[in-house]
Amino acid sequence: MNLIASSATDHRGLTMTLFGVFVLATLGITIWAGRQTKDAADFYAGGRAFSGFQNGLAISGDYMSAASFLGIAGAIALFGYDGFLYSIGFLVAWLVALLLVAEPLRNSGRYTMADVLAFRMRQRPVRTAAGISTIVVSIFYLLAQMVGAGSLVALLLGVSGDAAKRWTIVAVGALMVLYVAIGGMKGTTWVQIVKAVLLIAGTALMTVLVLAKYHFNLSTLLGAAADASGKANAFLEPGLKYGVTGTSKLDFLSLGLALVLGTAGLPHILVRFYTVPTAKAARKSVLWAIGIIGGFYLMTLALGFGAAALVGPKAIKAANAAGNTAAPQLAEQLGGGPGTTGGAVLLAVISAVAFATILAVVAGLTLASSASFAHDLYANVIRRGKVSEREEVHVAKWAAAGIGAVAIVLSLFADKLNAAALVALAFAVAASANLPTLLYSLFWKRFTTTGAVSSVYAGLTSSVALVIFSPVVSGGKNSLFPHSDFQWFPLENPGLVSIPVGFLAGWVGTVLSRRQADPAKYAELEVRSLTGLGAH
Amino acid sequence: MESPPITTTPSETQLIEESEEFRTLRRSFRNFAFPVTIGFVLWYLLYVLLSGYAPALMGAKVVGHINVALVLGLMQFLTTFAIAAWYARYADRRIDPSASAIREARGAVVHAPREAAE
Numbered sequence: 031m032n033l034i035a036s037s038a039t040d041h042r043g044l045t046m047t048l049f050g051v052f053v054l055a056t057l058g059i060t061i062w063a064g065r066q067t068k069d070a071a072d073f074y075a076g077g078r079a080f081s082g083f084q085n086g087l088a089i090s091g092d093y094m095s096a097a098s099f100l101g102i103a104g105a106i107a108l109f110g111y112d113g114f115l116y117s118i119g120f121l122v123a124w125l126v127a128l129l130l131v132a133e134p135l136r137n138s139g140r141y142t143m144a145d146v147l148a149f150r151m152r153q154r155p156v157r158t159a160a161g162i163s164t165i166v167v168s169i170f171y172l173l174a175q176m177v178g179a180g181s182l183v184a185l186l187l188g189v190s191g192d193a194a195k196r197w198t199i200v201a202v203g204a205l206m207v208l209y210v211a212i213g214g215m216k217g218t219t220w221v222q223i224v225k226a227v228l229l230i231a232g233t234a235l236m237t238v239l240v241l242a243k244y245h246f247n248l249s250t251l252l253g254a255a256a257d258a259s260g261k262a263n264a265f266l267e268p269g270l271k272y273g274v275t276g277t278s279k280l281d282f283l284s285l286g287l288a289l290v291l292g293t294a295g296l297p298h299i300l301v302r303f304y305t306v307p308t309a310k311a312a313r314k315s316v317l318w319a320i321g322i323i324g325g326f327y328l329m330t331l332a333l334g335f336g337a338a339a340l341v342g343p344k345a346i347k348a349a350n351a352a353g354n355t356a357a358p359q360l361a362e363q364l365g366g367g368p369g370t371t372g373g374a375v376l377l378a379v380i381s382a383v384a385f386a387t388i389l390a391v392v393a394g395l396t397l398a399s400s401a402s403f404a405h406d407l408y409a410n411v412i413r414r415g416k417v418s419e420r421e422e423v424h425v426a427k428w429a430a431a432g433i434g435a436v437a438i439v440l441s442l443f444a445d446k447l448n449a450a451a452l453v454a455l456a457f458a459v460a461a462s463a464n465l466p467t468l469l470y471s472l473f474w475k476r477f478t479t480t481g482a483v484s485s486v487y488a489g490l491t492s493s494v495a496l497v498i499f500s501p502v503v504s505g506g507k508n509s510l511f512p513h514s515d516f517q518w519f520p521l522e523n524p525g526l527v528s529i530p531v532g533f534l535a536g537w538v539g540t541v542l543s544r545r546q547a548d549p550a551k552y553a554e555l556e557v558r559s560l561t562g563l564g565a566h
Numbered sequence: 567m568e569s570p571p572i573t574t575t576p577s578e579t580q581l582i583e584e585s586e587e588f589r590t591l592r593r594s595f596r597n598f599a600f601p602v603t604i605g606f607v608l609w610y611l612l613y614v615l616l617s618g619y620a621p622a623l624m625g626a627k628v629v630g631h632i633n634v635a636l637v638l639g640l641m642q643f644l645t646t647f648a649i650a651a652w653y654a655r656y657a658d659r660r661i662d663p664s665a666s667a668i669r670e671a672r673g674a675v676v677h678a679p680r681e682a683a684e
Binding site for chain 2: 114115118126128249250252256264266268269279282283313316320324556560563
């Protein structure tokens with residue numbers, strides 16, 4: 031903590047100023063967007079008026095969370111090659127969204143993921159299940175971001191103590207509710223776009239600075255990183271983090287599966303496809319997102335290995351055991367080192383980018399979950415569709431405040447939880463509960479309401495239960511409850527078991543259904559999803 | 567207000583679903599999307615399994631400090647970009663024209679004018 035903390039006071043004022051500018055600018059955008067938000071399609075889907083490129087940037091903004099920016103750079107800096115494995119899963123996952131999900135979803139849904147899942151099923155049971163799983167996935171993801179924000183601020187501003195962490199969590203929570211309640215999808219999307227541009231620019235600047243130090247020769251950079259790591263060539267090979275035992279290898283496979291299948295089931299990503307006018311624009315937004323996110327992850331390679339080579343694992347671990355400050359530390363080093371003006375300026379800039387990243391991601395999550403609460407649970411389940419759009423949007427705004435409050439309170443209690451484990455859990459739930467149901471709904475004619483409800487609940491409960499009985503929660507040194515031991519499931523990530531469970535439950539539920547699927551409803555879904563006929 | 571979407575009733579859509587044009591469209595989509603998805607998931611899993619269980623192979627040097635693991639990892643990036651570009655081209659040529667032909671035959675240009683007119 032020393033290296034960062036000692037110079038933290040030098041740059042604190044600058045960081046706060048830069049961050050204040052970001053907050054004011056985005057609040058300005060939000061108020062402007064709020065004035066243009068008139069009906070439900072504006073609030074939930076930004077009027078469906080964004081272009082493919084704009085939405086591609088916004089998707090990248092939603093996806094490149096603090097876990098990607100700080101977490102992956104840190105993981106590469108400490109574990110070398112094994113850190114890079116995350117980025118590959120996170121990127122390849124986009125092909126599932128591109129080929130199977132984005133266009134059919136855009137064509138057949140309206141505001142939420144449940145619109146598609148419930149399209150040809152009985153509304154209330156399926157919307158209830160999909161609404162619950164949307165909110166659960168989003169809350170896990172939200173907790174990860176807010177817990178991360180708390181520790182990050184403490185580290186980067188050099189303020190220690192729980193009070194600073196708590197106020198950060200409360201402030202982040204309050205801001206995200208404002209963005210969503212005032213700006214709706216239009217405001218939130220612009221916040222994502224601004225953040226994505228800042229993040230890409232910051233990362234690109236650091237990448238160029240790192241590579242310039244090694245004459246733009248990747249091999250030289252890798253060699254320097256391997257030397258500085260103290261682990262020689264093993265640093266550049268798989269295995270430092272996941273190759274230790276048979277169990278950790280299986281855990282890696284489980285994580286890989288959850289990453290590649292989870293993205294296309296994340297509700298806050300899925301609702302982004304409704305912000306563009308056509309399926310073709312939805313396709314274009316994924317293509318842009320793949321390019322931007324892929325480029326970003328390639329740059330994290332330079333950041334991570336650069337941090338290992340220039341800052342060194344010892345200094346990184348001293349500042350944060352998980353490596354989360356590797357990127358800001360690298361910025362300080364690139365600017366001229368601790369104590370220099372250049373170092374302080376670059377550190378301040380990158381810290382402000384990291385805050386912007388967290389704020390934008392939490393806003394996207396709050397919007398997706400409050401939309402699902404209002405549109406699925408309130409309007410269609412509780413009021414059985416007998417509710418005006420105005421009232422529905424009104425409920426969504428209050429739901430944003432409610433979800434913000436819940437997230438703030440949970441984050442205050444959960445600040446000992448590991449942020450990366452929470453994100454991986456969100457991906458596992460999305461891959462086990464949402465993706466099987468989505469794919470069956472779109473492509474399997476015989477799929478029934480019972481099948482849909484079974485696969486959502488089985489995927490949801492199996493993934494959450496397996497985590498409860500995993501080393502993440504008890505029985506280990508780094509567990510949530512290190513002093514209890516009710517652990518029996520050996521893997522930290524449940525995906526390897528819970529994803530097949532989700533798929534299997536959907537199939538069994540369908541086969542055992544008393545009611546057959548309605549072929550006419552499937553014909554309607556299929557024609558709409560492939561041709562765009564009747565799309566909203 | 568979002569104008570009411572063009573309603574499609576089950577009986578109409580069933581007729582479309584049974585038409586030859588729609589069957590061709592569905593075949594073009596599925597014949598690309600399904601095998602390619604299976605292909606890239608297997609290719610990704612192969613990479614994950616090699617990382618876990620074939621450390622010697624992955625650690626072999628290719629040039630300088632660049633080893634097989636890094637080359638295979640970067641190839642995952644390359645194949646992802648390539649498959650995305652391939653699908654974009656394929657969809658432009660094989661999917662979009664037949665989808666819009668069906669929409670037009672149904673007497674409605676579905677998207678742009680309606681949303682833009684609000």
